[in-house]
Amino acid sequence: PSAMREVYVEVPAVRWEDIGGQAKVQQKLRECIEWPLKHPESFARLGVRPPKGILLFGPPGCSKTLTARALATESGLNFIAVKGPELLNKYVGESERAVREIFRKARAASPSIVFFDEIDALSTSRSDNGGNSKHEGVLTTLLNEMDGVQELVGVVVVAATNRPDVIDSALMRPGRLDRILYVGPPDYEGRVEILRIRMRGMAVASDVDVEELARLTEGCSGAELTALCQDAALLTMKTDINAASVPQSAFVSAAASVRRQITPDILAHF
Numbered sequence: 001p002s003a004m005r006e007v008y009v010e011v012p013a014v015r016w017e018d019i020g021g022q023a024k025v026q027q028k029l030r031e032c033i034e035w036p037l038k039h040p041e042s043f044a045r046l047g048v049r050p051p052k053g054i055l056l057f058g059p060p061g062c063s064k065t066l067t068a069r070a071l072a073t074e075s076g077l078n079f080i081a082v083k084g085p086e087l088l089n090k091y092v093g094e095s096e097r098a099v100r101e102i103f104r105k106a107r108a109a110s111p112s113i114v115f116f117d118e119i120d121a122l123s124t125s126r127s128d129n130g131g132n133s134k135h136e137g138v139l140t141t142l143l144n145e146m147d148g149v150q151e152l153v154g155v156v157v158v159a160a161t162n163r164p165d166v167i168d169s170a171l172m173r174p175g176r177l178d179r180i181l182y183v184g185p186p187d188y189e190g191r192v193e194i195l196r197i198r199m200r201g202m203a204v205a206s207d208v209d210v211e212e213l214a215r216l217t218e219g220c221s222g223a224e225l226t227a228l229c230q231d232a233a234l235l236t237m238k239t240d241i242n243a244a245s246v247p248q249s250a251f252v253s254a255a256a257s258v259r260r261q262i263t264p265d266i267l268a269h270f
């Protein structure tokens, strides 16, 4: 019996328009994933090899996962998501089997994306986990699969991490995760976009001023802005369970108490 939950091939429903403030990241991903799949003959003609893998890095809650899902939706790719730590808590040998199984499914579902969230968990960096040989076996299997004993046609690996500093350098060699993209916290314009996206499905009062809220939420991640909208609605209900819409004052109160996880200290690591 496998300790690994079943790996599912999914077709996500996230669109680019559901993600605020990451236009550059989106453009880059289209170039390196969508183009090679849609125009392989152009790459062949010009003699360039499309990237096999991409690493998305950046602070938590800033849309790495969302971006990988939208990429699959928008490029018409099947999607297989795995969290790095999930691969490790297994009996000896089972993690390696799980990795091979993931790639087998990805090939069968090609064109597809295999998304490894928290890829840093597979790092073998000595200082971080004492060179745990169990991790090493998983990483080696992953590298073998990426190097394609069997050619990885139509399978792209997208990995994500909050800790680029501990990623094993073997993963970053050419032909593996050979593109690196920073997915950072939203700037003012990005926050305006994210708040607008979040308010799409909400009943917001006519006095709501998204620009003011974006100014009040400097340093917030997309995940925090999402939580803020939720909090504002709950605050409104607390005052009046029959309220017809969420007023600016509730958003402002929620903004005042939202916890900012991305401190300047954390940001300095990126």
Ligand code: ATP
Pocket (backbone or CB within 6 Å): 018, 019, 020, 021, 022, 059, 060, 061, 062, 063, 064, 065, 066, 067, 160, 161, 162, 186, 194, 197, 221, 222, 223, 224, 226
């Ligand atoms: P982690 O490193 O913690 O896994 P992440 O960078 O992968 O974080 P996501 O899981 O993509 O972040 O984001 C968490 C949630 O926050 C999303 O499901 C979404 O609701 C919201 N969110 C984050 N960034 C954005 C954004 N740019 N636009 C819209 N929603 C966002």
